[in-house]
Amino acid sequence: QKEVEQNSGPLSVPEGAIASLNCTYSDRGSQSFFWYRQYSGKSPELIMFIYSNGDKEDGRFTAQLNKASQYVSLLIRDSQPSDSATYLCAVVTGNQFYFGTGTSLTVIP
Amino acid sequence: ETGVTQTPRHLVMGMTNKKSLKCEQHLGHNAMYWYKQSAKKPLELMFVYNFKEQTENNSVPSRFSPECPNSSHLFLHLHTLQPEDSALYLCASSPSWARSGDEQFFGPGTRLTVL
Numbered sequence: 001q002k003e004v005e006q007n008s009g010p011l012s013v014p015e016g017a018i019a020s021l022n023c024t025y026s027d028r029g030s031q032s033f034f035w036y037r038q039y040s041g042k043s044p045e046l047i048m049f050i051y052s053n054g055d056k057e058d059g060r061f062t063a064q065l066n067k068a069s070q071y072v073s074l075l076i077r078d079s080q081p082s083d084s085a086t087y088l089c090a091v092v093t094g095n096q097f098y099f100g101t102g103t104s105l106t107v108i109p
Numbered sequence: 110e111t112g113v114t115q116t117p118r119h120l121v122m123g124m125t126n127k128k129s130l131k132c133e134q135h136l137g138h139n140a141m142y143w144y145k146q147s148a149k150k151p152l153e154l155m156f157v158y159n160f161k162e163q164t165e166n167n168s169v170p171s172r173f174s175p176e177c178p179n180s181s182h183l184f185l186h187l188h189t190l191q192p193e194d195s196a197l198y199l200c201a202s203s204p205s206w207a208r209s210g211d212e213q214f215f216g217p218g219t220r221l222t223v224l
Contacts (some may be wrong), residue, residue, distance in 0.1 A: 004151065034212065043199055043215040044152075088152070090213075095206055096165075097213060099152035 003027065004091050006100035014108050019076040021103050023089030026070070032092035033065055033072045038102065039085045047087075048074065079107040112136040113216035115200050121222045124190060130219050132183040132200030140206035141183040142213065143175060146197040158183060159206035190223045197221070 005024050013019045021035075032051050036044035050056045050063040050072065062075040072091075076083055086102040112135045122128050134141060143155040157165035158177040172194075174186040183200055200216040 008149070043218050045215070046212050049212060097152075097154065101149065101151045 003093070003098035004089055004100040006087075006089050006103050008101055009104040010106055011103055012106045012108055013079050015079060015081060017079050019079045019083065019105055019107070021074040021076075021087050021089075021105065022071060023073065023091075023100055024071045025089075025091045025098070027091070027093045028067070028070065030070075030091045030093045033063070034090040034092070034097075035061075035063060035072075035074045036088040036090060036099075037083075037085045038088055044088055076105075079105075081107045081109050083107050113200060113202055113214050115198075115216035115219050117219060118217060119220045119222075121224065122187070122190065123224050124192070126190075127186070127188040129187065130185040130198055130200075130221075132185075132216055134181055134183075134200075134202040134214070134216075136202055136214060138202040138204050138214070139180055140203045140211075141177060141180070142201040142203075143183065143185050144199040144201060146199055146218070152199070156185075157206055164206060187221075190221075192223050195221055195223045 034049045035047045037047050038044045048063045050065045056063045060077045064073045084106045086104050088102045089100040091098045114133050116131045140159045142157050145153045154167050155169045156175040161177050172189050176184040197218045199218045201213040203211040203213045
């Protein structure tokens with residue numbers, strides 16, 4: 001079983017809509033959860049991190065964590081074409097970072 | 110641009126060549142990492158150095174040889190690679206390897222092609 005699973009997509013949403021990206025993880029002991037954005041040909045850059053159950057908002061981005069169900073999601077409100085990228089979910093278990101394969105998002109103007 | 114730099118950005122090498130990738134971080138971090146990113150696969154952690162000491166080696170073939178002379182510099186020496194080693198090699202750093210909540214900062218990567 002993979003440590004971190006993401007739907008590879010592609011996910012397409014119209015400009016201005018809400019994009020919802022999901023991630024599940026296998027280890028109940030995982031402590032920290034990160035969302036990275038990676039543009040084509042570029043390196044990953046951090047968008048948000050979350051440690052506690054519930055929602056965490058930062059501008060147009062909201063991370064949601066449910067440890068009982070072992071999933072973490074990222075919502076992007078008012079999606080813009082510039083949000084088109086691959087979104088990587090990373091889960092920290094012990095001292096190890098485990099990355100998902102990423103979800104490709106395309107925001108259609 | 111991030112505080113982590115990598116050179117070269119692109120590298121094409123034959124299977125008999127020897128080359129090295131270089132990573133430098135200007136963030137004062139104590140932990141540095143090498144990752145391999147192949148198409149359709151998750152980022153694969155290769156090596157971790159914490160305070161210049163190697164703490165993780167995730168079953169990486171010996172044709173990849175890391176070197177960390179100080180907390181700011183990390184090298185990946187390559188020799189007798191295989192075509193399946195072609196990938197994007199990413200360097201990252203974080204304040205501490207021991208603290209699980211620390212964000213990792215990535216360099217721009219080296220796109221490696223093995224012919």
